Amino acid sequence: MPRPSGPSNARRPPPARTGPSKGPSKGNGRAVPTKRVGARTKRNPKVRYVAVRFLLVAAGVKLVQVQGFEAEALANRAEQQRATAMEIPAERGSIVDRNGVKLAFSMDVVSLAWRPKAMRAQWDAQARKSPNAPDYNERTEQIAGYMKKVLGNQVDRDEILNELRDDVTFTYLVHNVEPTKARKITTRFAEMETEKRALREYPGGELASNVVGAANWRMEDKDVRKHNLHGLSGLESARDNDLAGIPGRKLADTAEGSDSVVIPGTERNIQPATPGSDLALTLDSDMQYTLQRQLTDYAKQARARSASAVVMDAKTSEVYALANDKTFDPNDLETANPDNMNNTAVTTPYEPGSVNKVITASAAIEHGVAEPREVIQVPGSLQVSDHVVHDAWAHGTLGMTLTGVFAKSSNIGTLLTAQKVGEQRFADMLRKFGLGVRTGIGLPGESPGSVPPRSQWSGSTFGNLPIGQGLSMTLLQMAGMYQTIANDGVRVPPRLVDAEIKPGGVREEMPRPPGVRVVKPQTAKTVRNMLRAVTQDQPGQNSGTAPAAALQGYQVSGKTGTAQQVNPATGAYSSDKYWITFAGMLPADDPRFVVAIMLDQPETTLPQGHTAAPLFHDIASYIAQRYQIPLSKKPSPVVPLVVGE
Amino acid sequence: MRSGNASRASFVMLIIGLLAVGVAATLYFSTQAIADSYRLENATQRANSLAERAEILERDVMRKESASALAEQARKLGMVPGGNPARLVVGPDGKVKVVGKPRRAAGAPQPESPPPSGQPPAERQPPAQPRPQEHRQPADDRANQQQPGEQRQPADERRQAQSPADQQPVPRAEGGP
Numbered sequence: 001m002p003r004p005s006g007p008s009n010a011r012r013p014p015p016a017r018t019g020p021s022k023g024p025s026k027g028n029g030r031a032v033p034t035k036r037v038g039a040r041t042k043r044n045p046k047v048r049y050v051a052v053r054f055l056l057v058a059a060g061v062k063l064v065q066v067q068g069f070e071a072e073a074l075a076n077r078a079e080q081q082r083a084t085a086m087e088i089p090a091e092r093g094s095i096v097d098r099n100g101v102k103l104a105f106s107m108d109v110v111s112l113a114w115r116p117k118a119m120r121a122q123w124d125a126q127a128r129k130s131p132n133a134p135d136y137n138e139r140t141e142q143i144a145g146y147m148k149k150v151l152g153n154q155v156d157r158d159e160i161l162n163e164l165r166d167d168v169t170f171t172y173l174v175h176n177v178e179p180t181k182a183r184k185i186t187t188r189f190a191e192m193e194t195e196k197r198a199l200r201e202y203p204g205g206e207l208a209s210n211v212v213g214a215a216n217w218r219m220e221d222k223d224v225r226k227h228n229l230h231g232l233s234g235l236e237s238a239r240d241n242d243l244a245g246i247p248g249r250k251l252a253d254t255a256e257g258s259d260s261v262v263i264p265g266t267e268r269n270i271q272p273a274t275p276g277s278d279l280a281l282t283l284d285s286d287m288q289y290t291l292q293r294q295l296t297d298y299a300k301q302a303r304a305r306s307a308s309a310v311v312m313d314a315k316t317s318e319v320y321a322l323a324n325d326k327t328f329d330p331n332d333l334e335t336a337n338p339d340n341m342n343n344t345a346v347t348t349p350y351e352p353g354s355v356n357k358v359i360t361a362s363a364a365i366e367h368g369v370a371e372p373r374e375v376i377q378v379p380g381s382l383q384v385s386d387h388v389v390h391d392a393w394a395h396g397t398l399g400m401t402l403t404g405v406f407a408k409s410s411n412i413g414t415l416l417t418a419q420k421v422g423e424q425r426f427a428d429m430l431r432k433f434g435l436g437v438r439t440g441i442g443l444p445g446e447s448p449g450s451v452p453p454r455s456q457w458s459g460s461t462f463g464n465l466p467i468g469q470g471l472s473m474t475l476l477q478m479a480g481m482y483q484t485i486a487n488d489g490v491r492v493p494p495r496l497v498d499a500e501i502k503p504g505g506v507r508e509e510m511p512r513p514p515g516v517r518v519v520k521p522q523t524a525k526t527v528r529n530m531l532r533a534v535t536q537d538q539p540g541q542n543s544g545t546a547p548a549a550a551l552q553g554y555q556v557s558g559k560t561g562t563a564q565q566v567n568p569a570t571g572a573y574s575s576d577k578y579w580i581t582f583a584g585m586l587p588a589d590d591p592r593f594v595v596a597i598m599l600d601q602p603e604t605t606l607p608q609g610h611t612a613a614p615l616f617h618d619i620a621s622y623i624a625q626r627y628q629i630p631l632s633k634k635p636s637p638v639v640p641l642v643v644g645e
Numbered sequence: 646m647r648s649g650n651a652s653r654a655s656f657v658m659l660i661i662g663l664l665a666v667g668v669a670a671t672l673y674f675s676t677q678a679i680a681d682s683y684r685l686e687n688a689t690q691r692a693n694s695l696a697e698r699a700e701i702l703e704r705d706v707m708r709k710e711s712a713s714a715l716a717e718q719a720r721k722l723g724m725v726p727g728g729n730p731a732r733l734v735v736g737p738d739g740k741v742k743v744v745g746k747p748r749r750a751a752g753a754p755q756p757e758s759p760p761p762s763g764q765p766p767a768e769r770q771p772p773a774q775p776r777p778q779e780h781r782q783p784a785d786d787r788a789n790q791q792q793p794g795e796q797r798q799p800a801d802e803r804r805q806a807q808s809p810a811d812q813q814p815v816p817r818a819e820g821g822p
Contacts, residue, residue, distance in 0.1 A: 102707050107700055179697050201704055204711040289712035290726075553732055553744040621729050631732060631744060 082263075084254045085270075090245030092198065092229050093276035095212050095236075097285040098318075098498060103212050104236065104330075106198045106229060110182035111175045112147075113193040116166050140164040143189055147173070150181050198229050200236075202330045208288045210343040211281070211322055211443065211496065213237055214330035232333075233341050235497070238444045239279060242500055248273030277508075278501035282318035287311060290622050291321040294615060295597075299325035302580075302602035302609035308345035308475045309598070309615070311623065314486035314591035316512070317494045319441070322346075322476075346441065349449040349472035350579045350598060353563030354409045354545075356468030358481055358583075360418045361406050361530060363429040366523045369420040372403045372530045375643055378413040384463030389415060392562070398541075404641030407533035407544035409560060411467045418466035426466065427454045432518040433484060434491055439476045440513065441494045449473040468563055469573075479596035482558070482583040485531075486591035489524035490515040531557040532588050532636040535613075541642040546613035549584060551620045553631040558584020558595075560611055565601065577601050582612035586620045587632045593623050725750050 066074065094105040120136045127135040134142075140161060148157040155174050163171050173192075176199050177185075186192045200215045213234015219227045230244065231237035253266035291309055299307035307325040312318065324344050328336035342348070364370045378398045382389045391410050398410075405413030418426055430436070436451035451471045452461055464470030476494050484491040493513040500508045519527075535556050537547035545560045561581035567574035580599040585591040595616055602609030623629065708714060731745035 101711070105704075105707075107704060108697070178701055180694050180701075183694075201707075203704070203707040204713050207711060207713050285712050289716060293716070552729065552746075622726075625727070625730060631734060 082253045082256075083251045084262075086250050086252060087226060088248035088250050088269075088273040089196075089198065089228055090247045090273040091275040092200070092215070092245065093243045093278040093501075095243075095279045095281065097208075097281050097283045097288070098320075099284065100280075101285045103204060103208055103281070103283075103285065104200060104202050104215070107201055108179055109176045109197050109199040110179050111195040111197050112173045112177055112182060112185065113170060113195060114164055114173050114191075115170055115193065116164060117169050119191055120165075137165070143192075146188060147185060150184050151177065195224075197227075200229055200330070204285060204289070205329045205331060206292070206327050207285060208281075208283055208292075208322075209234070209330045210324050210327050210341075210345070211235060211283060212330070213444075214328075214333060214336070214341075215240075215243075216333060234343065234443065235279060235281075238442055239497070243276040243279065245276035245503070246274040275503045277503065279497055280499040280501060280507070282313075282320065282495055282498045283322070284320045284626075287623070287626060288321040288323065290626075291619060292323040292327070294618050294622070295323045296325045298608060298612075298615045298618075299599060299602070302599055302606055304580075304599040304602035304609065306344055306348075306600045307598065307602075309619065310345060310475050310479045310596050311619065312479050312483055312494060312594045312596075314483055314585055314594050315492075317480070317483055317492040318498070319476075319494050319496050320593070322496075343443060343445070344600075345475040345598075346443045347445040347447055347474075349447045349474050349477075350581075350600065351469055351472050351563040351565070352478055352581055353468040353561030353579060354411075354414075355478060355559050355561030355581045355583050356471070356473075356481075357406055357409065357414050357466065358485060358527065358531070358559055359429050359433055360414050360421065360426070360466040361402075361527050362433075362485065362519050362523060363421040363426055364402065364417045365526045365530075366429075366519045367421060367425055370402045370417055372401065372526060372639075374402050375399050376402060376405060376413050376416060378405065378410055378416070380412075382412045382415055384415060385459030387460055387463065389463060389467075398642055399644040400642050401640055403530045403533050403639050404542075404643075406530055406559070407536060407641050408541075409534075409545045414466050415463060418462065423457065423462050424454070426462070427457075429518075430465070430471070432491070432516065433481050434493070434516070435471065435473055435477055435481075439474075439480060439493050441476060441496050443496065446476075447474050449477055468561060475596055475598050478581065478583050478598070479594050482585055482596065483594045484518045485524050485527050485557075486585040486594050487515070487524070488521040489517060489519040491518050492516075528557050528585070528588055528591070531559055531584075533639050533641060534558055534560065534584075536636065536638060536641070538638055538641075542638075542640060544641070546582070546611060546616075548611065549582065549613035549616045549620070551586065551617055551624065554586060554620070554624060554629070555588035555632040555636045556584060556586055556616075556620060557588035557591075558582060558616060560613060562604075562611075576604070578604055580604070580609065580612050582616045584616055584620070586623060587629060588636065589632050592627065592629055593620075595619050595623070 092106045095103045097103055123134075123136045123139055127133045143164060144157050144161040147155055147160055151174065154177070160173055163173050170193075175197070182194055186194055197217050199217070202209065202212070202214070211234055213231055213236035215229045215231045215236040217227065218230045221227060226247075228244065228247070231240040236243065249270045251268050251270060253263040255261035255263065291311055295307055295309045304325070309321075309323050310319060311321040313320065322343075322345050324342075326340040328340045330336075365372075370376070376399070378391075378395075378400050380390070380394065380396050389411050391412055400408065400410060400413055402413075402417065404410070405417065421429075430451055436449055438446045438448045440446075449472045452465075461470060480491055480494065483494075492515045495510070495512065497510050499510055502508060532555055534544040534546050535548075535550035535558065536542065536544040537550065546558065549558055549560075550556055559582070561579070561583075563579040563581070564573040564575070565577040565579060566572070567577065578601065580602055581597060583594070583596040585594045597612040597615055597619075599609070599612055604610050608614065709718075728748065728750045729745060731743055731747035734742045734744055736742060
């Protein structure tokens with residue numbers, strides 16, 4: 001019977017209508033004439049006959065009316081009265097790394113709650129009635145004791161007791177209880193209120209939390225049934241729609257007056273919930289862990305205000321690791337603050353300094369204005385517009401090869417080369433390398449950096465940009481420049497989410513952004529080879545700026561950078577606050593990985609604060625081991641950098 | 646008339662009998678069905694609680710196998726990152742060339758447990774000699790280098806270390822659990 005109570009309820013009215021005869025009949029119609037009223041009806045059988053007939057006909061008519069004409073409406077009303085629509089929460093998808101290691105997943109948990117005022121009234125009333133019954137204080141003591149026994153360290157007995165005895169109508173006692181334990185407690189104390197929730201687990205803690213972000217239980221919606229996990233930061237927030245899934249709906253019969261007391265066995269689905277998709281990232285959690293640790297240690301040693309680093313695949317731009325020195329544990333959001341939740345690697349641009357000279361180098365080679373071995377006479381200072389540029393070390397006029405200009409990071413040599421390239425061609429090159437435009441990696445709050453538009457260049461602008469001052473970029477953009485050089489001149493925007501795994505297990509690859517040709521393959525190769533000399537360690541003036549970045553057995557190519565920061569007080573470049581940067585690739589003869597590092601305001605008097613080259617070395621060394629990169633066939637050739645004074 | 650009554654009586658008896666059997670059968674089956682529904686309920690509950698248990702165990706495993714937890718465990722065992730390895734390159738002629746200089750791994754010492762009574766280092770070969778260090782635990786190296794005999798890990802390792810054979814400068818091919 002699909003609608004048991006509708007008709008049976010509806011049948012009740014006819015007897016009610018015949019109310020007057022109900023009293024005397026007392027249930028058995030046949031007995032009527034023989035008993036009390038019998039005397040009258042016996043006297044007049046005809047009346048009896050007509051009365052009975054009339055009643056039968058009336059009942060029949062009502063029956064037809066109720067069952068035939070009103071059946072549907074009544075059944076609907078009954079259904080409405082007892083059935084309650086409920087939302088079935090959709091399970092939130094997991095986030096996994098490139099090897100399937102889970103970085104975030106959800107668990108069912110229960111929150112236990114209590115109604116102190118109502119329970120106190122009820123139990124104290126019971127205690128007054130029967131002197132043997134325990135009063136409220138005794139009972140709450142029992143509850144707190146039992147909860148401590150079941151939940152162990154998760155709760156504090158005295159705190160629970162305080163909550164239980166609080167003078168409020170409703171209070172949560174404890175969140176995130178395992179369902180099994182919650183059942184144990186509610187079996188013993190049926191008065192305990194429970195609320196099903198989900199808890200987001202981050203097994204790695206701080207591991208990749210800047211990328212993965214955090215999700216927590218949200219209760220903004222007035223409808224309790226719509227409460228669910230939602231992302232706060234990182235991919236949890238940016239991809240919330242994919243991860244959250246679609247809640248389903250079900251109907252259940254509930255007790256009168258309370259929608260939460262479900263009559264067992266009456267639940268029926270209308271629409272099942274669709275769980276959220278899993279996200280497979282390009283991160284490698286081991287690489288990520290190591291990078292985070294190395295970067296944090298190094299930033300501490302260099303006493304940097306902040307630091308970021310990224311490891312990217314040279315060909316596909318898949319991000320293997322993206323780290324900031326400060327990060328938070330998403331399992332414990334109380335320790336999180338806007339400072340450590342800020343993913344500075346994508347949100348905060350900086351001036352790159354000499355790392356940006358790679359653009360000047362690429363433009364010079366691409367347009368054929370210079371060759372690596374060509375000797376440039378570099379004076380000790382250079383007047384550009386209204387200011388005088390010096391090199392990092394004092395020197396008279398030096399004969400430097402083009403390779404030497406970049407390997408030794410000569411500002412003057414670079415500017416002379418840039419002047420040969422010309423402003424327009426240089427500006428085009430900046431644009432092609434993707435500066436001033438967001439990479440579209442899909443993390444929230446990405447900054448596009450800033451490059452002054454060509455129309456707003458002043459006389460000194462072209463004395464700044466080629467040496468990496470006067471423009472800003474994010475760490476990802478900086479890595480992207482070196483990825484272009486590593487990938488034979490094709491810039492591929494970075495990727496972080498590799499695939500979405502749909503609820504059925506279908507893996508949907510995320511579209512790969514198309515590559516952009518920036519320079520000719522030969523140009524990229526030449527620049528790559530030139531920048532190997534940065535790590536060259538030779539006597540005399542033939543050492544590059546970063547011999548410490550060299551990795552034995554491998555050819556390494558990269559570039560150091562030191563950029564002055566603007567002092568907010570004076571509005572001019574500060575003389576003691578710097579961004580120290582490094583970007584490079586490994587191995588230079590067949591690039592597999594690109595590494596970019598930025599240290600913000602390290603103490604430049606410290607050896608670690610002076611350059612990020614040793615950190616690059618450590619990261620490269622780990623990469624070579626982890627991905628079993630074959631040794632380079634031969635070491636980087638020694639090239640002349642300074643050929644005469 | 647009599648036989649008619651008799652046959653009618655037996656017919657009635659038959660019907661009553663059938664009815665009785667029917668009622669009994671209905672009772673029996675409905676009782677069974679209810680009993681089964683209880684069993685089903687129990688089984689469902691058990692399945693649910695087992696699924697919950699599996700979920701919790703899975704979580705514990707994932708927590709323990711995360712990179713951070715593994716690193717922490719390794720640190721507690723006194724292990725340190727390997728640093729720059731030397732590499733053996735086998736040429737086409739079969740000759741082996743060592744690229745890089747093998748060095749003992751160094752790192753911040755992390756002996757949290759009190760050092761056991763001084764015991765001799767397990768081996769003392771010169772570091773320049775190429776050795777299969779990839780197969781050895783970095784902890785071993787560091788312990789030898791910085792705090793001889795301090796906080797050595799597993800018991801069987803220690804037993805080996807105490808055996809006289811191990812005192813010789815012979816590179817051990819493998820160590821650790």
